[in-house]
Amino acid sequence: MLRSMYAGISGMKNFQTKLDVIGNNIANVNTSGFKKGRVTFQDMMSQTTAGAQAATDTRGGVNPSQVGLGSQLGTIDNIHTQGFRQTTNSPLDFALEGDGMFVVQNGDQTAYTRAGNFYLDESGDIVNPQGYYLIGYGVTTTQTGTDDEPVFEDEVNYDETGSLNIPDTAQSFSVQSNGTVSYIDEFGQPRVAGQIAIASFSNAAGLEKSGSNLFLNSENAGYNGIVAPETEGTASIVSGSLEMSNVDLSEEFTEMITAQRGFQANTRIITTSDEILQELVNLKR
Template sequence: MLRSMYSGVSGMKGFQTKLDVIGNNIANVNTTGFKSSRVMFKDILSQTSAGATAPTDERGGANAKQIGLGVSIGSIDTLHLAGSAMTTNNPTDLRIDGNGFFAVALTADAEGGNIFLTRAGDFHVDGAGNLVNSDGMFVLNTGGGAITVPQGSSFSIGSDGVVTMRDAEGEVTTDNQIARVVVPNPEGLEKAGGNLYRVGQNAMGPDAEELDLTAEGELNVAAGSIVAGQLEMSNVDLTDQFTEMITAQRGFQANSRIITTSDEVLQEVVNLKR
C-alpha cells in the first residue's frame, strides 16, 4: 500500500484532535477561570532509503534520503495566561492578580490527595458559615482548614487573603487567611472538571511532598494579590480560535484529498491487468 495513504490518515486524526480541543475552548469562552488549550504536532519517524555519506578528498558527501511517515500529537498544552477581569462587587467573588491558585477540598480537614486547585473565585457562604465554591467544596486557609464566618459577623477579604471579621460587639478577628498556591509548572496540572485542577506528577518539583499553602516570602509575591469583588474570566480568544478552526478544517480536507488521490493511484495499478 502507498505510504501517502497512511500519512493522510495520521493527518486526519491529528486535525480531528485539534478540532476537538478548539471546540472545547470555544464552548468555555464564558467559563470563569478557564484556561484554553492548544495542540502541537510532531512528525512520525521517517523511513531512510539511503544513508548519508561523509565527504572525502576524492568525493563529496551525500545527504540521507528519508521519507516521512505522517504526523502525531506532540502535546496538548494548557495556556495559563491571565483572563480578563469582570467586576461584580460581590464580596465573595475573588480574583488572583498573579500566578497563584485557590485551594479547595471536599472535606474541611483536607489532606494532600484531596486538595484541588482553581482560578475560579466565585465563592459563597453556606448555611454553616463556611466559604465554599459553587459545588460546596471548602475554600482552604493557609493552615489547611476551612474558612468559617460566624453568623452575625460582617467580613471583608484583603489583598493578602486575610479575612477580617467584625462581630456584633465590634470585636475584630483576623485569624483566617485564604491560601494561595504557587505551582512551579502550571502546565503539569491536570484538569479535573468543575474548574478544578489536580496536581500531576510533573507539576511539582522532585523534592515537593505536598502543596505549600502558606505562600510566604518570594512565593507570596509570585502568588499575587487577591482582588475582592472581581472574577477572572476565560482566557479564550475567539479570534484565534476561529482562525485555528479554519486552519484545522483545511488541513483535514487536504489530508482527506491525499487519501483520495492515493486510492485513485491504487485503482490505476489494479487496472494494469486489463
C-alpha cells in the same frame, strides 16, 4: 499500499484532535478560571531509502534520502496565562492577580482552582459551587476585657490551615488583597476570620484538569506548598471580581480555519492515493 495514504490518515486523526481541543476552548469561553488548551504536532519516523555518505578524496558527501511517514500528536498543553477580570461586586467573588491557585478541599481530596466564585454555606464556611471548602490559615484569639464588653485580639496562625468561617452573628465582612478575611462581630469590633492560602506551582501547565474548574496535582506540576497571598511572588486577591477564561475567540477561529484546511488537504492526499491505486488495478483488464 501507498505510504501517502497512511500519512494522510495520520494527519486527519491529528487535526480531529486539534478541532476537539478548539471546540472545548470555545465552549468554555465564558467559564470562570478556565485555561485554554493547545495542540502541537510532531513528525513520525522517516523511512531511509539511502543513507548519508561521507566525502572522499575524489567526491563530496551525500545527504541521506528519507521518506516521512506522517505526523503524530506531540502535546496537548494547558496555557496558564492570566484571564481578563470581570467586576461582579460580590464580596465572595475573588480574582487572582498573578501566579498561584486557590486551595479547596472535600474530605481527603485536595484540588486547586482559579475560579473564585465562592459562597457561604449554612454554617458560615466559605465554599465553592461543588461544596469544597476554601482553605486558609487559622486564627489565634486572645480575649481580654469583661464578659459584657469583651476585647478580642486575633492573629493569623500560619501553622494551622483549614476552612474559613464567618460567624452568622457578623454584621459585615470583607477580604483584603493579602487574603485576610475580616468581619465586624456582634459587639461592633473588627475581627479576623483567617487568611486565604494560595498554592504555588513551578509548572502550573503540569496540573491535571478534573472538571468543575478544578485542577489536581501531578508529578510534573512542581508543587511548592501553600503561602499567603502577596508573598514569595504569589498573586494578590481582588475581591468583587472574577477571573474569566483566557480564551481568545479570534485566535480560536483562526486555528479552526487552519485545522479545517489541514484536514481537507489530508483528505485530498487519501483520495489522490486511491485514484493511483485504481489506476494500478485497471492495468489488469
